Amino acid sequence: MSLAVEMFLNQLSRIRGTKILSFKIDYMDFYHGWRFFEMSRSRLIGALCKFIRKQRHLQFLDVSGSQIDTRDGSRVLKALAACYARNTIKTLQMKDFFEMRYNATNNSSFLTALKKFTALKEIYINFIYLNPSILEILGKKLGNCLELIRLVVDSSESQARTITASDWTRMREKCPKLKVVFHFLGLLSYNEYTSALCRGIPLVECDILSWEGYPNDLEPDTERMSDILRHVANNFNKTLARFRLSIDHCSSEDSLDQPMILMLQKCCYLTEFTVNATLSLETVDILCKIAAARKPKRKYGDGLDHPMVPSYHKAHLNLFLKMVTIVNNDNYDSGK
Numbered sequence: 001m002s003l004a005v006e007m008f009l010n011q012l013s014r015i016r017g018t019k020i021l022s023f024k025i026d027y028m029d030f031y032h033g034w035r036f037f038e039m040s041r042s043r044l045i046g047a048l049c050k051f052i053r054k055q056r057h058l059q060f061l062d063v064s065g066s067q068i069d070t071r072d073g074s075r076v077l078k079a080l081a082a083c084y085a086r087n088t089i090k091t092l093q094m095k096d097f098f099e100m101r102y103n104a105t106n107n108s109s110f111l112t113a114l115k116k117f118t119a120l121k122e123i124y125i126n127f128i129y130l131n132p133s134i135l136e137i138l139g140k141k142l143g144n145c146l147e148l149i150r151l152v153v154d155s156s157e158s159q160a161r162t163i164t165a166s167d168w169t170r171m172r173e174k175c176p177k178l179k180v181v182f183h184f185l186g187l188l189s190y191n192e193y194t195s196a197l198c199r200g201i202p203l204v205e206c207d208i209l210s211w212e213g214y215p216n217d218l219e220p221d222t223e224r225m226s227d228i229l230r231h232v233a234n235n236f237n238k239t240l241a242r243f244r245l246s247i248d249h250c251s252s253e254d255s256l257d258q259p260m261i262l263m264l265q266k267c268c269y270l271t272e273f274t275v276n277a278t279l280s281l282e283t284v285d286i287l288c289k290i291a292a293a294r295k296p297k298r299k300y301g302d303g304l305d306h307p308m309v310p311s312y313h314k315a316h317l318n319l320f321l322k323m324v325t326i327v328n329n330d331n332y333d334s335g336k
Contacts, residue, residue, distance in 0.1 A: 009047045010047070012051070013054045020055060020058060021059045023051075023061055024060075026063065026064040026066075026093075028066050028067070028068075029065060029066070029067045030067055030072065041072070042072075045068075045076065046075075048076060048079075052076070058083075058088055058089055059089060059090045060089070060090065061080075061089055061092055062094075064093045065096045066094075066097050067097075070098070073098050073110075074109035077107075077109040077113040078109055078112075081115075086117050086118065088119055089119060089120060091120075091124075092117070092122070092123050092124070095124050095126055095152050096126065097129075100157065101156070102128075104125075104126075104129040105129065105130070105134060110129070111133075111134070114138065115137055118141065119145060120142055121147045122147060123150070124150040124152075125149075125150075126151070126153075127152060127153045127154075127182075128157050132162060132163055135171045139174030140174065143175060144176065146177070146178055147179060148180075149178065150180075151180065152183045153184045153192070155185060155186025155188050164200075165198045165200035166200065167200075168202075179203075179239075180201050181207070182203065182205070183209075184206075184210070187210055189223065197235070199235050203240055204239055204242065205240070205242040206242070206243050206244070207242075208228075210223065210225065210245075211246070223254075224254060225254060226256055226259045229245075229256065229259035229263055233262045237267045238269065240269060241269050241272070242270070242272040242273075243263065243273050243274070244272070244273075245277060246277070247277045257282075257283040260275065260279065261283060261287065264291070271316060273291070273317060273319050278324070279321075279325070284324065287319060288319065290317070290319075291317045291318070291319035
């Protein structure tokens with residue numbers, strides 16, 4: 001297979017007049033899939049580095065899921081730093097580029113490569129690849145160019161944080177167009193959520209996938225999802241546009257009903273709110289009425305004058321209730 005890929009990349013680079021704008025070689029999983037094939041892996045990495053060095057027009061590069069070790073990862077990063085495409089790449093996706101739990105912030109090749117990009121608009125990386133020094137590099141080098149940082153917080157990786165609200169504030173000053181997206185995977189503690197979602201982040205999208213089956217060392221009771229939702233509603237209500245939550249371990253002690261309503265009431269710029277969770281029938285009814293009240297050219301009445309429904313919102317809200325487990329409330333009357 002490595003020989004076939006090598007031949008393909010070589011032939012692709014030799015075609016006259018070809019301008020390769022997008023290149024995707026994702027989820028190669030070198031750590032698990034190639035760990036016992038040293039010669040083949042080395043050939044494949046060599047072919048990839050050679051191909052990258054020859055690129056002059058590349059605008060999109062996706063090497064996500066490479067799960068590559070430090071030595072081979074440094075080879076690829078050095079090729080990126082040396083190629084002319086460092087001046088043309090606008091989108092760089094490298095989530096899970098290194099093997100799991102690797103702290104890329106200590107990798108000199110990673111830091112050098114980031115310093116070389118001059119046209120980067122979007123970057124997609126693991127949150128453990130980010131620290132104040134890397135924010136400083138991106139802000140200083142890219143300024144008005146950088147528009148989106150997409151971050152993955154994975155419960156299978158250590159989530160010790162050093163990034164503060166002042167770090168993000170300085171980053172926003174250097175990159176005024178910047179928006180941030182967070183993806184949370186697995187069970188994480190309340191402190192891990194709040195330290196990642198600190199004030200000052202220009203957060204526009206938050207995606208939470210909290211499943212007990214996902215690799216983690218945390219007990220579900222320590223997550224405190226209701227408090228996490230309140231934290232998001234209270235701190236990012238002026239920027240958050242899209243929110244998605246999928247959780248399979250709700251309990252009566254950590255009800256999500258009131259926090260869900262709070263989010264829709266406070267986050268007036270929400271355009272998408274997707275839920276896969278356990279909610280009461282009353283909450284589902286209120287959420288639907290809030291969503292209906294935020295449609296264009298709303299007609300008042302028709303049950304929308306519920307006291308929990310805000311009278312005015314700035315954005316049209318799309319509400320998606322997917323696989324919601326409804327806890328019936330026999331005393332609730334929707335008025336219909």
